[in-house]
Amino acid sequence: MKLDKSDFSEWYNAITKEAGLCDLRYGIKGFVVFMPWSVMTMNRMFGMMEREVERTGHVPALFPALIPEHYFMKEEDHVEGFVPEVFWVTQAGNNPLEEKYGMRPTSETAMYSMYALWIHGHTDLPFKLYQRCQVWRYETKATKPFIRSREFYWIEAHNCFATREDAMNQVREDMGMTENVIHQQYCIPFLFFKRPQWDKFAGAENTFAADTLMPDGRTLQLPSTHMLGQNFSRAFGIKFTDEDGEEKHVWQTCYGPAISRIYAALISIHGDDKGLVLPFRLAPVQVVIVPIFRDETRDMVLKECRKLKESLSEDFAVKIDDSNNTPGYKFNYWEMKGVPVRLEVGPRDIEKNEAVLVRRDTGEKASARTEELKGKILEAAESMRQNLKKKADEWFSTKTSLAKDMDGLEKEIEQNGFVRVPFCSDGLEAKECADALKEKHHANVRGSLFGSDEKPEGEKCVACGKDATIYLYVARQY
Amino acid sequence: MKLDKSDFSEWYNAITKEAGLCDLRYGIKGFVVFMPWSVMTMNRMFGMMEREVERTGHVPALFPALIPEHYFMKEEDHVEGFVPEVFWVTQAGNNPLEEKYGMRPTSETAMYSMYALWIHGHTDLPFKLYQRCQVWRYETKATKPFIRSREFYWIEAHNCFATREDAMNQVREDMGMTENVIHQQYCIPFLFFKRPQWDKFAGAENTFAADTLMPDGRTLQLPSTHMLGQNFSRAFGIKFTDEDGEEKHVWQTCYGPAISRIYAALISIHGDDKGLVLPFRLAPVQVVIVPIFRDETRDMVLKECRKLKESLSEDFAVKIDDSNNTPGYKFNYWEMKGVPVRLEVGPRDIEKNEAVLVRRDTGEKASARTEELKGKILEAAESMRQNLKKKADEWFSTKTSLAKDMDGLEKEIEQNGFVRVPFCSDGLEAKECADALKEKHHANVRGSLFGSDEKPEGEKCVACGKDATIYLYVARQY
Known part of the structure; x- marks a missing residue:
């Protein structure tokens, strides 16, 4: 078996088969069997990530995999975003169900219905809880094992706070956990972006996501952390009596490292022409x-x-x-x-x-x-940990370029990686500009770099030519 | 909060609530939220059991939670036994599915469809694989948290062998694992029964199950191990070329410790009027x-x-x-x-x-x-481990009595625990006798004691009065 990573797509297909990572012949499209060699590594990845979320004060729980339709329908944006992707249970034994149940594509609506029963006073906050589970999404895009499948394995942490500031601190803590585990231990480099308003999590105020690059220069999303604001707490009635005696809605965040997807980045970034290269602590x-x-x-x-x-x-x-x-x-x-x-x-x-x-x-x-x-x-x-990290970091650091106009973008995007461009805005009003980039260059706007406040001066939006107000990063994506 | 274990049912309801083990207010009947205090202990229980199954040569895999209907329908007895309990997915997003998918109530049909692709020669055997997952069953009996719910968490090990003898040795190894972990570490006593033919796993040749007793004297099933014979391998076409060059069907076993159910036994058997008593290694x-x-x-x-x-x-x-x-x-x-x-x-x-x-x-x-x-x-x-085990063992050892006729059985079954009775047979022809016991005494035939070959001499079946051929154990059950 000859492996050649310079043809990444071919290499990926070959290694997932050859190393016994998954079997694609299962009888439902988009569902794969995860084989022992990948499961043993993913279990170690889970273990590290669970220790990290517990170290930062989260406790584990297990919520049902099925969500009743009336829970699902409570938050309007969430419904719109997720309902097209839900697998629905409508029958039990030979009986049709009175209400249909969705297989969780994510657990906000299952959890927050209960949070409303559990949280009463300010001493209940911060409330930090996670579950390790699998989720199901009826993806309409082409599936690819580990990278995108209709069933995947993750950790989801769902937290409640008394103030917006506390919630934003949690977002920063989530980024810290991502650094501690995914960068330091899995040796996977990434940038944290604030997603544009047209690409945030359904129901969130803002989404912050860590994106890495695969060897072919296309970007893959690692964990994202969402500032939910009070959208869900209003929809689900999660209220607490504050120290001042007033009843208020909690501020919420959620964080979701999809281990089976991060595994795809792990094997792709470190692997070589001889096959997999696993960090020592993750090797079966x-x-x-x-x-x-x-x-x-x-x-x-x-x-x-x-x-x-x-x-x-x-x-x-x-x-x-x-x-x-x-x-x-x-x-x-x-x-x-x-x-x-x-x-x-x-x-x-x-x-x-x-x-x-x-x-x-x-x-x-x-x-x-x-x-x-x-x-x-x-x-x-x-x-080896240091070497894998250094090698990946060095490569990754060369993969961001700049472009000031569509011609420049066209050239740079062909080199692959991130291209930083001046843009008119990251608000909903700029979605058309983003669509233009997608159509013309198959390039997706990934957002603004978190923590950077560099503003374009005297530059124009690459898409519409209006005055640019922000730098956004663009990439072809998985 | 006053706890009184002499009223066990009341005690159980109180402790599961008071100690924060589960929340029953989730919006689907028979589905509960497992809360941190129980999840942390169940995670430790899983860890011990997984180390034990890996020690005995099983490797982990993860199969899809959904099973296509045509996989499900391949083994006739299995279909008949399980189909009434299956939750069916019939819709994805807004589209009806062409084939419906069952949420796994157990994974034989998902796994064995793949085993047929993986196993070819005698060097592939023994083939020992497990998964840690949750399963769903549309129970029609009353649900009770941890003891019986429509979603539960378990390990299922599914093995293939070249001969019947190898498979029976696996059944014995499964019993050994049960002893090593559930008795020695969880400190839960049990007896292993060979289930009567009318109460075996759907599709199995024989079922061997570990039954413990709850404090009210009713029995609860812990892991069972099934001798599947060649029923599934014939239905799914799992064949290997033997050393003699002949193509043969494999012999199969499966083993399923339901951790969330065993947790119910753990807290019930060791708890007291002050609350839970957790074995040290399992305590959060x-x-x-x-x-x-x-x-x-x-x-x-x-x-x-x-x-x-x-x-x-x-x-x-x-x-x-x-x-x-x-x-x-x-x-x-x-x-x-x-x-x-x-x-x-x-x-x-x-x-x-x-x-x-x-x-x-x-x-x-x-x-x-x-x-x-x-x-x-x-x-x-x-x-404490030794003390909990000794206390539980001593109590358990006093809870088996004898009865030679229906009057005796009526008296003994009221004392609760196991009652050993002479019986005409444990074959299908004796099912009517078992039904009579159930109707008259609410008592269930749990089977013959594994490893015991004591035969009744000159005794009569407690139910029909014909010559007895076997001793069976009877108990009221959860």
């Missing part, structure tokens, strides 16, 4: 031991490998490949699977009480004494 | 520190408590209750929540560099020096 097998032997040394070598495995298994996920394949085959196979550390153990190594340690990211080889292996593996793990 | 908060102070010692005591928390947090889930409630209120509250260890810390304890350690199960108090606390807590944790 962290250390693979490949015994090197001839017939006459086979038993001795395997015995030593088993001893080695036992001594390392307390700290790492270790596997011995004792299959009948050749060492070369095994090297290729486990490289393709993205296992971060390979240990080669042959009779000579055993004699010297050593093993050869090979890093997946750089291919570097070094002998290490058995008693030092644990330390060397930990070192390699941390070094 | 393992150690609660209650500071004891007056106004003038408040700051000093709280500071020492925070230091103590920090030193213990590396090993345990620790919380300080620094609320404004009285110590007495806090003691009651955390006892009700089932926190295994309470540390009381006042000025005198601090002076002596000590804390008072109180066990939730026995209420025993003992002072311990701060530097010894970690060891003392670990000791208490293990001692």
